[in-house]
Amino acid sequence: MNFKEIGRKILGIRTDEELAAQAKKTPKEKVIEFFKSLGFALIAALFIITFFIQNTRIPTGSMENTILVGDFVIVNKFIYGSSSPRYIPFTEIALPYFTIPGIREPEAGDIVVFEFPGDREDLVPKELNVNYVKRLIGMPGDTLQIINRVAYINGKEFPVPPYVHYALPYSKPADRGEDYIYPAGAPWNEDNYGPYVVPKAGMKITLTPENYMQWRTFIDREHGERVVELKGGTVTIKGKPVNSYTVQKDYYFMIGDNRNDSYDSRFWGPVSRDAVVGSAFLVLFSWDREIPFFNIFKLLGSVRLERIMMVLE
Template identity: 50%
Template sequence: MQHKKTPKKKPQTLKEKIYNFVKEFVVVFAIFLVLNSFVIASFEVPTSSMEDTVMAGDFLFVNKFIYNLATPRNIPLTSIRLPYIVIPSLWKVERGDVVVFEFPGYRDEVRHPAMIYYLKRCIGIPGDTIQIIDKVVYVNGKIFPNPKYVKFERPYILPKDQPDPRIFPKGSPFNEDNYGPIVVPKKGDVIKLNLTNYDAWETFIKREGHEIELKDGKIYIDGVEKYEYVVEHDYYFMMGDNRDNSLDSRFWGFVPDKYIVGTPIIVYWSWNPDIPIFNIFAKISSIKFNRIGMIIK
């Protein structure tokens, strides 16, 4: 019995090789975009503001499916913004959750020019009253339990009569150790506007997409004289676990629900971020193997 010889495959031309490579790359990149946009993403911790829960140089996998489904917020591998659509999930951010979110901008900034992601712990949800007394956090009049790895670097407490000009909201007599009380806005809240609180609410209202101005002693929103404003989104109050070394909601304000990206799951890599990558041997020797595999809580 004779066996038919399997015909030899014709060698690919250079053009065919390039075409197949490009096709495979496009498929892989498309899968990456879908996963990165809707399911899971990587986040590098740039600062020490959440020590010792997460450390600068940690690389985290972030669950993007849990809170909001969103189309890509930025061009991949860049901080260039893209218009995006948010589809709310069934789960809401809860007090104590560690959250990745889009930085809303500095206190007097309507929107930060670049897309930057921050990592903080949620202290207050919509409608909560936040107060800090001598570094102790209170939510709705009750002490908020300190996270397991909370950190205080300063051995002293800033006195109540020492306001910080950087603090949020603008013109308030607070500092980071003695803050509030302040209510976290929720959708439908009615804010009474007057000349006294105009500075405190000006940027907030602009961030919701409206024009607001003070003219001849009167407040105008979108060209119409107003004495009150109805809040359009739910908001959250975020703080770093490294309480004395964290620029957070105490300094730049509330985070709207549409800016919530996800929650970190696990540390998959960690090394010293201060060592330049071209110093390869020192970089490799700085790998923190004891942190790899740590679950974030």
Template identity: 35%
Template sequence: MGFSRKRKNTPIVKKPWYREWSEALIVAVVLALIIRTFLFQAFKIPSGSMLDTLLIGDHLLVNKFIYGTEIPFTDQRYLALRNPKRGDVIVFEFPGDKDKSYFERRDFIKRVIGEPGDKVEIREKKVYVNDELYAPPQETHKDPQLVPALASPRDFTGPIQVPAGKYFVMGDNRDFSYDSRFWGFVPRDNIKGLAFIKYWSWNAAGSLLHKIRFGRIGRPIN
């Protein structure tokens, strides 16, 4: 003989609106921190050292896991897909700021020219890597004059050998870039990631109708 049992309805307690918003905000902040720390980070180009590859006002994303995920507050990296290689456009912490506080350290962006063990030499603006001419299509020269070697290493450098665990980098705007020719090599641990796409571009000096560079948005960085 069957029988029925009445079920009690459990009342649904609705959270206060401010609690729902605060929990959603906390989740969003945590996710953003995870993405920024381990996956991608946004950067803005403040100078013209990478003209014409990158313009002042370009906003780009940097792949932080391709060279290995860095554990916060340590120098340890794990699960690297590959090492930086010649031609990569990298973002790195400026080696000259190593003695400064965390908030005073600057990020630079340049192109890798010499890998560990490479011999790099610059003669009359031309770059030679391991005694072979290296002239990527992105390279530009906006000053036709040669600066004597005794006055500056800009147009004459080396030959020098890149030490183990370090990289020789240069800006694509070769005549107006403050790079390894002047301050030396980039340690592997200083490299934050590979710049790979421009997601926004803003021309502060342009007219109102031409401030947004639509043609650069979504373009890969080569």
């Protein structure tokens, strides 16, 4: 079967010969043909969703006012390189997977969909296969700092997104450290953060009894198990004394455009390259998700016409 025939099957287009043959089929043959066509369509849809594009409904306001609650966003999965399914559908059972090359690597300013790595101290997320959408502001090796809510990358102010939102009219004082900030023990808060160097493959981290807790979960995640310990005043990895660690992967720093209401890298750390799913680039349509489906006319009346087919930036 060539691509032309596959396209006709997906679109339901039939030749005159096929229509004539269909008319001669028995009811049983027609039922069998229907389910064969349905199965083919489902396989084609699964292939497209897996490797090319998918629709994601936005449930939270962490990217307001760029992306609103109730937006249905189209995600480009092949731009960074898509992968085969990583989990059995509707379960948290992991599968072996492979990736295919992408068009380009993620870039600063991209709106990125990625698999949530877990809370700050989690080796693995409490719930697997959960995707987040945030803006990438820190590339591997970048030095990031936030001063009074203004982000700086390598000493230069990061371009302010056109629809960035601040729910609070003021910044937290720089000397007010928060216990929940990443990494553990850092004297920072969400409005005054860093300087923080985004981990990069090959980067060497110095480990001491004083700072190992800041890096413990990060290193454990790279190994997929708990490997970092402090024994007799000495930092060990898999029981071997160490004073440094070489990062194995590239990472990105993600932040929400709704800066005061976003659970992002400031709270749970950087995102590894292999956790990236795709780029959110288009709002398909949008409505008020607070309206229940049984109130269909009110729900349809809440459709935000100005956001239909809106390109994200």
